[in-house]
Amino acid sequence: MIYGEYEYKVENNIKLSQEHLESLSLMYQPLIGASALGLYLLFNNGLIHTNYSKLALLVNVNIEEIERNLILLERYRLIRTFKHKEEHHFIHQILAPILPSAFLNHYVYGLKLKQAIGDYHYNVLVIKYREVVLEKKDYVDISETKAFNSNSFDAADLNSMLQTKAIDIELSTQFDFGLFLSDASELKFPSILRTKENLKLISELALLYGISELRMATLVYRSIDYNKKELVTEKLYERVRREKVEFEHTQNKYDLPTIAFLQSLQNGAHVTDYNKQLLEKLALEMMLETQVINRLIEYVMETQNNRLVHNFVLQIASTWKAYDVKNVDDANKVIQNIDYSQKRNFMPEQQKETIKREASREEKYTDEEKDAISERWKKLGERYGSSNN
Template sequence: MAQHWQELIPIDRYQVTSSGLLHEYDRKVLTFLYQPLIGSTCLGLYLTLWAEIEENRLWSGSSTHHLLMNLLSVNLKDIYEARLKLEGIGLLKTYVKSDESGRSFIYELHPPLNPEQFFLDGMLNIYLYRKIGKNHFARLKRFFSDQQKPLNEEYLEVTRAFQDVFASATPGSLQYMQDHSDDLEAEQKHEFIGRQDQKPIQIDTNTFDFDMLLAGLNESLVPQKALTKKVREVISNLAFLYGISPIEMKNFILGAINENDEIDIEDLRKGARDWYQFENYDQLPSLINRTQPAVHQEQVTEPKTQEEKLIRYYETTPPIVIFKELSGGVEPSVSNLKILEEVMIKYKLPPGVVNVLIEVTLRKTDMKFTKGFVESIASHWARLKIKTVREAMEAARKEERSVKESKKTGKSTRKPIRTEVLPDWFDDNGKNKDIDSGKENPKDNNVELEAKKRAIEEKLKAFRK
C-alpha cells in the first residue's frame, strides 16, 4: 500500500456529491451512533463535505484539499486516514481521475443507517455496545425509539382508498398526457433528487471457507438449500465479528435449525454471541484495524534486505497470525487474545507496532506473554507516540543497548536471570544482511548460544516465508 502522500497531495482538487438527500436527523445518528466507532476527525470530515453540498443540493463546487486541511485544522495524513475509515464503514465512496492538469477526486456521501437498521445490524451495534457500555447504549436506544402507536381493537380504521376519493381520467386527458410525456420526465443528464436507504455493512462471503463448512455438515441434518444467500451473508459477518472458524460455525448452525429445516438467523446470531461472551468473560469484540493502516506503512517499495522484508511482513500481517507463527503454530489462549485486544484499544498502538511488541515480548520472556510485561512496553511506546514498525524496532534496539550499557557500568539494579534470545533485527550490524545469507556473527564466541540462535533463525525464516 502506498503512503498518503502518494495517494493525495494538497493541490489535488475534489468535488462532493451525495447518493441522495441527507436529512437533519442523520446528524444525530452520525454523532451518537457512528462517532464512537470512527472518531471525531472522521465525523468532522463527513460534516464538512456535507456542508459543501448543502448550498447546491447534490453537487459542490471544486476545491483543493488544502482548503480541507484549513477547515478541519488537521494535516493531510489525518484527512486521508479519516477518508479510509468513512469508506470502510459505508459512509463514503471515492472516485479519482488523473490527466495532464493533475488529479481530481469525487467524494460521494452516503447516508448512515437509520436507527432501526443500526441497532439490529448484528455488527455495528455490537461494536458500539462494547465501546460505550451497557448504560449509555440503553440510553441511546431510548433516545432513538418511542412508544408504539396506541392502536387496538377499540379503534376502527376509516381511511378512504384512492379510488374512493379520485375518479379515473377521461380518454382525452390520457391523450394529453401522452403528447406531453417528455415534459414530465427528468431532463437529459439530470436526475430527480431523492434518497435510497443505506445498505448495512456486509463482509465479502468469499472470505469464509464454505466448502469446509459444508464438508462438516451432515446433509441429512442440514440440507444445503438451508444455506441461502442471506444466511451465507450472516455467517460471513459472524465469522469476521467473532473470529469463528468453519468447524466452530457448524455447531452454531446445528443449534439454529428449526422444524422446517431452515436456519433461524436470530438463533444463529445469539448462539455465536453467547459463545463469544462465554469464551471472553462476558465481553464483546471491539472495532480495531486489522493490519497496519496505510498511513503508517513505510515499506512501499520491493523489500531487499532482511529488515525491509520483516518490516513489510509486519505491516501486512494481523497480530494474531504473528503470535501464532512465533509460537510454533500454537493457537493463542483467550487470555493472550484479551491482552492483545487491550493493548490495541487502550494504548492505541497500530497492528504493525503490536507485531513488533509480540516478538520482543516472546523472545525476552522465554515465550511467555504476561500482561504486566506487555503493558510496560506498550505504555512506554504509546508515550513515545510510536506509530510505525521501524520506530518500534528502533525503540526495542535502543532499550536493549541501554540494558547492555547498564550491565557494563554496573548501574543496573536488576539481576540477570538468563541470557535472552533476541530477534535478528536487534543487531545493528546486521540490519542490511540478506534474509537468506545465514552468516554467523563473528562477535559471538559462545558456540552453544550461536547454535541455538541459528536454530531459531531457521524457524523464523520458515514462518516468514
C-alpha cells in the first residue's frame, strides 16, 4: 500500500515511436483503461520526482486509484517498481510497450484483447497490422552474401558485442558459452553468425533437450550454410530433435531438461516430434522457465490420464504466463487457486472436440504401460520428493 507522503522517482530511457503510441491507444487502453494509460504517458513525458499526493492532485484521482493503475501497468509490463529496503521511497522504471504486431501475436495479451473488444474489432486490428509476405517461389534470392569481412572480427570484438547493454537479449547462465566456443574457429563458426539471437537459440535448445555444449557445437556446425554464411535454423531443429536424450539425475527433478523430464514421465519411452514441438513452443516462444514447463507437463499428465493434451497444455501455459509463474512454488500456488478440471467442464463443445482430436494424436499406451509409468513416477517421487516438497 502507498500513502500520499511517500516519494518516488521515474527512470525513463524510452522514446515512444508512432507505433508505440498506436499500440498503447488501440491495444493496451482497452485492457488497462484510460486512467492507467494517462499515468504511463505522464511518467513518460517527464514527471520524474514528486510524492503521491502531488501526483493525485495532478491527475485528479485518489491514491487508491493511483495504486490500482500502477498495478495494472506492472501487470502489463509497462513499468517496474522498486522499493527502498528501509525507507518509503520508490522508483518506477518505464518499459516500452509491445509493438502492435507482437501484441496481437502474444499468447496472453492478444487473447485478452480479443475478449475485451470482440472478434470484429480484433480482426480489424489484425488486418491493419499483419505482416505483408509476398509469394517468392518463382524467384531466386540474389542478395549479396559477402557484405562484411568476417575476418575483421576477433575474440575481443565478439565479447564486447555480447556484453553490451544496448542489446536487450539475455543469454542463459546455465549454458557454458566458453566451452561451446572453445573449438569454434572462424572457419567452423564464422564470427558474423555469433549473434546474440543465434547464441540464445542455441543455448535454449541445448538446455531444453539436455545436449552438452560440445555436442551442440557439432550440431551447429552441421547446420551452417557456409556459402551463404547462414545458420539454417530449420536444420538445427531437425538435428536437435533426432538426438538421443541422456541426462544425469539432479537434486531437484524439475531441473531436468524438459525433454528428459517428459521421457521419464513416459517410463523412458521416446518423446514424439509432435510433443517436442509443443515443448519448444513453451520454452522458445512463451519463454517459460524449465521448472515451470516441467511442473506444467507433470500436472497435465497427472490429470489427463498420462496424455499430453496440447490445447489443455497451452490453456494452462497462457494462464501461468499471465500470472508470471517463475518456479515450481509459483506453479503450485496457481494450481491450488484455479480448478482447471472445473474450467474444462464449461468449455465450448468445439474446444472439447479439439482437445479430443489432440489427445488422439498422442501415443497410445496399454494398461501395463500405464501402470509402469505410474510406478516409475512413484519411484522418482520417492527419490527426489513429490511436487509438494
